[in-house]
Amino acid sequence: MLHFLMRRVLIALPTIILISIFVFALQKLLPGDPLLVLAGEERDPEVLEFLREKYRLNDPIPVQYLAWIGNALQGDLGTSLRSNQPVTELMAEKLPVTIQLAVMSMIFALVIGIPAGILSAVKKGTVTDYVANVVALSGLSIPNFWLGIMLILLVSVKWQLLPASGYVPLSEDFWQSLRTMVMPAFVLGTALAATLMRHTRSAMLGVLSADYVRTARAKGLSERVVILKHSFRNALTPIVTLTALLFGELIAGAVLTEQIFTIPGFGKLVVDAVFNRDYAVVQGIVLVTAVGFIFMNLLADMMYFVLNPRLRGQ
Amino acid sequence: MPVSGTAKSQDLASADALLTLKDLTLRFKGQTNDVVHSVSLRVRQGEVLCVVGESGCGKSVTSMAIMGLLPGKATQISSGKLSFLAQDWDLATDCLPTEVRGREIAMIFQEPMTSLNPSFRIGDQIAEAVQRRRGNSRTEALERAEVMLQRVGIANPKQRLRAYPHQLSGGMRQRVMIAMALANDPQILIADEPTTALDVTIQAQILDLIRDLRDETGMGTLMITHDLGVVAEVADTVAVMYGGQVVEQGPVAEIFNNPQHPYTIGLMSAMPRLDRPGERLAIVPGTVPTISNMPEGCRFRTRCAFATAACAQRPKLRDVASEHEVACHFAPLETHVKVSA
Ligand SMILES: Nc1ncnc2c1ncn2[C@@H]1O[C@H](COP(=O)(O)OP(=O)(O)OP(=O)(O)O)[C@@H](O)[C@H]1O
Ligand code: SF4
Ligand SMILES: [Mg+2]
Numbered sequence: 001m002l003h004f005l006m007r008r009v010l011i012a013l014p015t016i017i018l019i020s021i022f023v024f025a026l027q028k029l030l031p032g033d034p035l036l037v038l039a040g041e042e043r044d045p046e047v048l049e050f051l052r053e054k055y056r057l058n059d060p061i062p063v064q065y066l067a068w069i070g071n072a073l074q075g076d077l078g079t080s081l082r083s084n085q086p087v088t089e090l091m092a093e094k095l096p097v098t099i100q101l102a103v104m105s106m107i108f109a110l111v112i113g114i115p116a117g118i119l120s121a122v123k124k125g126t127v128t129d130y131v132a133n134v135v136a137l138s139g140l141s142i143p144n145f146w147l148g149i150m151l152i153l154l155v156s157v158k159w160q161l162l163p164a165s166g167y168v169p170l171s172e173d174f175w176q177s178l179r180t181m182v183m184p185a186f187v188l189g190t191a192l193a194a195t196l197m198r199h200t201r202s203a204m205l206g207v208l209s210a211d212y213v214r215t216a217r218a219k220g221l222s223e224r225v226v227i228l229k230h231s232f233r234n235a236l237t238p239i240v241t242l243t244a245l246l247f248g249e250l251i252a253g254a255v256l257t258e259q260i261f262t263i264p265g266f267g268k269l270v271v272d273a274v275f276n277r278d279y280a281v282v283q284g285i286v287l288v289t290a291v292g293f294i295f296m297n298l299l300a301d302m303m304y305f306v307l308n309p310r311l312r313g314q
Numbered sequence: 315m316p317v318s319g320t321a322k323s324q325d326l327a328s329a330d331a332l333l334t335l336k337d338l339t340l341r342f343k344g345q346t347n348d349v350v351h352s353v354s355l356r357v358r359q360g361e362v363l364c365v366v367g368e369s370g371c372g373k374s375v376t377s378m379a380i381m382g383l384l385p386g387k388a389t390q391i392s393s394g395k396l397s398f399l400a401q402d403w404d405l406a407t408d409c410l411p412t413e414v415r416g417r418e419i420a421m422i423f424q425e426p427m428t429s430l431n432p433s434f435r436i437g438d439q440i441a442e443a444v445q446r447r448r449g450n451s452r453t454e455a456l457e458r459a460e461v462m463l464q465r466v467g468i469a470n471p472k473q474r475l476r477a478y479p480h481q482l483s484g485g486m487r488q489r490v491m492i493a494m495a496l497a498n499d500p501q502i503l504i505a506d507e508p509t510t511a512l513d514v515t516i517q518a519q520i521l522d523l524i525r526d527l528r529d530e531t532g533m534g535t536l537m538i539t540h541d542l543g544v545v546a547e548v549a550d551t552v553a554v555m556y557g558g559q560v561v562e563q564g565p566v567a568e569i570f571n572n573p574q575h576p577y578t579i580g581l582m583s584a585m586p587r588l589d590r591p592g593e594r595l596a597i598v599p600g601t602v603p604t605i606s607n608m609p610e611g612c613r614f615r616t617r618c619a620f621a622t623a624a625c626a627q628r629p630k631l632r633d634v635a636s637e638h639e640v641a642c643h644f645a646p647l648e649t650h651v652k653v654s655a
Contacts (some may be wrong), residue, residue, distance in 0.1 A: 211423060212432070218383060224350070
């Protein structure tokens with residue numbers, strides 16, 4: 001397994017480098033001069049030249065890239081052109097927000113998606129199965145922004161049950177923090193629940209007709225044990241893998257949902273940075289989320305080993 | 315032909331039936347014909363009943379119906395009475411309760427490679443069966459599992475408890491299945507072709523094992539097989555199935571020495587030699603019609619050398635000798651041949 005992981009990491013490295021080159025290059029090709037943003041009203045050529053030197057914008061692009069990646073490897077992602085804050089600091093501020101949102105969304109997705117998937121597999125071909133599939137399909141096709149806006153209108157504006165927007169850190173006020181996060185998490189979570197439900201269903205269908213499930217029944221085990229232990233345990237691998245990947249996507253940012261609920265997470269940070277031509281921030285975020293995504297992939301691969309006795313210990 | 319178990323089956327002829335199945339008829343939803351039609355079987359204490367017949371004749375379906383393992387939604391059982399443990403169940407409306415399944419009646423399957431759960435240690439899989447049934451603690455159940463592994467001839471049972479199925483060979487896995495099935499001392503063991511998937515030496519070992527355990531515990535065994543060599547070795551009584559029906563049944567010596575149904579006679583002449591066990595039958599000329607193409611009347615009509623117009627009527631099972639029943643209009647054949655000659 002260690003050998004396998006090493007190989008995966010070795011494959012991941014060039015992927016990360018490629019992504020960083022791509023993003024770096026793309027930024028340089030975009031129209032608009034970040035310095036004009038930075039310098040504001042000040043249009044003195046000497047000031048501009050000074051800034052250009054400072055941010056090494058006169059160097060050839062490959063040299064700029066090498067300088068950037070060299071610093072990045074030492075944990076320095078540069079400073080924001082706009083706020084003059086180190087990029088790492090900016091991200092460290094936003095990361096807990098995004099992670100909290102991702103975790104809460106994932107909980108919604110798992111709690112809804114997995115039982116629904118198991119149920120519709122066990123009840124295959126019945127009304128229950130049909131209803132679950134229709135709901136899942138609607139879950140997939142209803143856009144998040146629409147659901148988000150509808151929820152705000154109903155729950156916050158009409159019934160005044162939950163705050164429509166804003167963010168309170170967990171450490172400041174635990175319950176208020178959950179209250180502000182629950183709607184966006186629900187919006188993101190239901191969309192993922194649909195995906196999870198369909199994968200759970202097909203994994204369970206593959207397992208329910210297995211010979212060992214028949215053996216479990218022949219032993220006289222209750223139907224609950226047959227399904228939740230003997231069947232579900234064997235359907236778990238694709239579900240866990242998918243969960244890790246979906247979580248990676250959540251970290252990478254739920255731009256629209258964060259915008260709608262004005263949650264100051266990664267999604268919002270990256271959108272603002274793109275509009276402001278805040279290169280360092282965009283690059284930093286892309287790099288970090290790419291690494292995060294690849295890490296979740298690795299985790300998924302590892303779970304694959306952990307869950308399969310046949311592969312364990314190899 | 316030398317046939318073992320003859321004396322024994324005579325001794326037990328009067329013994330009480332442990333399990334009887336009466337008139338089982340079922341079809342799968344969407345099909346137009348019965349997969350199993352009016353099948354009756356009886357297993358006595360300490361006795362091995364072998365059910366034989368070509369592939370697809372309904373052997374597995376019959377045994378799964380007894381166990382209550384057929385998919386309820388896809389199966390339509392129109393009749394069938396199961397008597398067991400001084401109780402009756404109407405299989406058309408209900409099936410064996412889970413307290414009975416796995417405790418009083420246990421089953422091992424045709425597919426040793428896939429019948430154990432790949433995700434759990436075999437010790438836990440055996441212990442689980444014990445725990446559910448006896449209310450033992452996990453430790454006690456694992457001790458019982460160890461005893462069972464020892465009993466089915468697995469070396470180092472204590473270490474083996476921690477093995478996963480993929481670490482065992484097919485023969486070992488079938489032994490584990492047997493250990494699991496017998497862990498609760500069932501009164502009836504249903505063994506659906508327990509050796510078909512295994513190689514010849516392992517086959518002999520598994521058969522010996524089942525026979526020894528039968529002698530030790532006095533359980534009744536319903537053994538399904540393709541292999542007349544196996545029948546000769548372990549059976550006390552034999553039921554021959556064709557196209558979802560029992561066409562002949564009786565004590566093993568009768569079936570081997572005095573077969574009466576044309577299909578059984580075909581099987582016997584096609585029988586592999588006993589010194590070459592493991593060869594399949596199905597060398598009776600012609601092929602089995604599919605369930606939807608089964609002829610009216612005698613289902614063997616399309617392949618029977620003796621068939622006449624009378625065979626458009628379905629023949630009933632009837633006695634031709636003590637305990638020996640045949641479903642053919644012309645049984646007993648000798649009489650009929652003499653009469654017509
Ligand atoms: N779940 C099912 N749905 C529909 N048809 C089935 C199902 N299970 C079995 N059958 C059909 O029922 C018939 C009897 O099958 P069964 O498995 O009992 O045969 P068998 O005598 O055990 O054969 P083999 O020796 O190959 O195991 C076959 O024609 C089979 O195709
Ligand atoms: S009833 Fe007729 S067709 Fe059927 S086995 Fe007897 S002779 Fe053959
Ligand atoms: Mg079978």
